[in-house]
Amino acid sequence: MSDDEIVLRELSDDDLVEQMKDDLYDGMADEVLEGTKILLERGWDANQVLSDALVEGMRIVGVDFRDGILFVPEVLQCAHAMKGGMGILRPILSATENSAKIGKYVIGTVKGDIHDIGKNLVGMMLEGAGFEVIDIGINNPVENYLAAIDEHEPTVLGMSALLTTTMPYMGVVIEEFDKRGILKELPIMVGGAPLNQEFADAINATAYGRDAARSAELAKALVGRNH
């Protein structure tokens, strides 16, 4: 570790950011954490560290996961590394005023389903994109989503499902939102491996998030902050 530290410190900013993306890809949590600290010491804005090194690194991971080059365990390692870096950026970001959040995003896995890896990853990328993320966890009946809407007044709401048996429940939730007039005001995003655009359209979801990076982009677009 101390060897790496010396090497990292000797790198120029650009090379360090490149190295951090590689380290994130390799799931090297200590190195990513160290790189994050170094950039901050060099006077980098926390937001920029987040977007240029961590979010960008994770975006590359997501692409390779989608293309079957990386697998779930490796992605989890990468996410773990990113989390480490975010751990020190988060308090700085919430203390500085220019970090005004671009929106509130409530996210949860639907009733009957307790898969949460994809949801957690999306949550992390949304946070990286500037959202305040309220994660309501797994196995959520419609009542939980409604309660979270009341309590947090989100700007976007996301649902995740990994089972073909739980996917249809997303439609049930959306229908309930529609009945209550919520759907007109609140964009609803859906995601999970067995879903596709066709399904999302069929259940009247506002947007379908194929992967974490794309989901963050879509969410930004939905709140009109994609530029």
Add this chain to the structure above:
Amino acid sequence: MGAMRGHKPDSPRLLVIACGALAKEIVALRAQMGDGASAMTLQCLPAEYHNAPQKIAPAIDMILTERRDEFDQVLVSYGECGTGGALDQVLEKHDAQRLPFAHCYEFFAGSPLFAQITDEEIGSFFLTDYLVRNFDRLVIRGLGLDRYPHLRDLYFGNYRRVVYLAQTHDISLESAAADAADKLGLEFDYRYVGYGELKSAIKAATDAIVEYGGHDHVRD
């Protein structure tokens, strides 16, 4: 019916395409079937597709494109298995059937019992005979827990217990399943369920092929 099409052999033929995780079970079931058993050809796909369900439908499409004509009937021994509708599209194209369940845990247990177990405890992780025998390869190595043991709680933090849905009475598998639960840090629950709906499906398919053969195709 019964009339021969193209290059089909004289006796009616049944193709069973199965997930590798069911190979042993289907061979055992075939031995219990009557005349229809000899009409059955079994072709298996790698059990690893379980963790990569996007590969299932294209692989089955390839087999059926190549071999559908050789057979009178096809049973695809898969559930929906997370293909998100892709498998059903392929099956429709080739006039083939699958087991009408979400996944193997549901067709072994049967839908009512499966629902009851998950209602009782949503944090149930299921094992079958196959998964117990291959636990280290598919679960420990498949999820990378050998390389990254600390990921265990990221995967299984939401789970409370392992439910072993046993196909056979086998003391050594039962104790291996209990060890597996232990490795995952979960409680252990044992349920003997046998072959469940898999057996009914294989029986229905082999019976149907005998009937399909009718009198012209009585086998000796």
